[in-house]
Amino acid sequence: MGESRHQLFQQFTASQWTGFRKGVEKEGLRVDRNGFIAQTPHPRTLGAALTHPRITTDYSEALLELITPVFDTTRGMLDSLRDIHRFVQINLGDEVFWAPSMPCELDGDESIPIAEYGTANIGRLKHVYRQGLAVRYGRMMQSIAGAHYNLSLPDSFWSLWQHAVGDQQSLQDFKSDQYFWLIRNFRRRSWLLMLLFGASPALDASFVAGVRHDLARFSDDTRYGRHATSLRMGDLGYHNNAQASLNICFNELKTYTDTLFRAIHTPWPPYEEIGIQRDGEFIQINTSVLQIENEYYSAVRPKRTTAPQEKPIQALESRGVEYIEVRCLDLDPFSPVGVNESQIDFLDLFLMDCLLSDSPRIDDDECDRLDDNYQDVVARGRDPELTLCRAGEPVAVSDAATAVLDRLEPLAEQLDGWNRDDTYRRALNDQRAKLADPLQVPSARVLEAMESSGMGHREWGLEISRRHQQTLRNEGLPDELMAEFKQMSEASLSEQAAMEQSDNQPFDEFLEQYRRS
Known part of the structure; x- marks a missing residue:
């Protein structure tokens, strides 16, 4: 019997290991001084959302998205993210950058302004796409914010790894296969x-006004899931009945791109009833299951940087997978920048083990079980009675979590040995502490913080957001960095013009x- 992938990786040397490449995209709402979603345009001092390389918007004009460059260290990436936050906070006036994932106070769909990107055709296309999201799903779920973590490994690693496993494909095809290998295991463990x-x-009661739900009452303006970990990723958050038919379980690049291509070209009767135009204005790009690839909601995506006017499918098919995007992360409301160092280091360890572990293809039955495990933890992850299905048998969620963390220990020791520090063991121990004391998981900490302060989601969210704002404004930016950000903003406005x-x-x-391209 041949050596396992872990054993092959253990034969690498410190000089052969070149580490991870990483970046983050962090969303967050602008809110007014009372904790209501901002109705103001994207601040001109932040540049043009269409062309700025670091500061843009997502669905709503009020939903900022901050994007770091690619780094080879967690500290470098987080320092960059903090710098972008400082610049934004300094330029928000009396508005506040909302810290939680679930939104501030809303007043129905009409209170959520759709992002504007100017009059250039590509800007109008981005706006029409968002109009399409509004008519298909409503605007409420588009006001939710999260963090997307992007990770890749350099070609120097892939060349060595390809030789180690004895693969004869082109390097491009090998990398794509290996990223899908990783993604399949990510699907198996993403519940963790x-x-x-x-x-x-928890969420503001205005988010579910007039909607049937099974949330409990926390206070007059707050509803919560008694054992929920992430309402953002549950039935009230990002979900889509039309997409359920796609049945994408990420076995290989070709089936992934073929499925998305069909979805973009397959009419969906409810969307056909809506039509493409209303009162002479475009309100959807098309009437298919998906308008574009990015409309497909998933916890993880294979990605490739696109050229101007190039579609994601075209980029993937022509140049293969470049990196993976982890999309299921709630904002850490206790962090001024929405993510934290221990979390990022753990994700690196977790994702590397997904690559190094056996990863058979996922059949339809397993796909359904994985979806069930994921949704069970989203809805009831803190329930001590919750069990997950593992190898056809029910396993307590705490035991299943401990088993995953245990298997990460040797890899953490190996990477720390190469780096001559304790980065990964420390990150792993931070997660073990959460299993030892379930009150330390972030979802429990949020509920405890609201309860101890006597505040509901709206009041607590505004309070902690103001605290982060004051911290970052007090830190300020060095003159040269401030000048650099101002120049980026001015250049982006000129580029859009x-x-x-x-x-x-x-x-x-x-x-x-x-549509034809």
């Missing part, structure tokens, strides 16, 4: 991330060309 990092057990000036193609022609 919801237990360890889920931080949205130039695009709008040179864009002479009628939008309906541009949209039709986009």
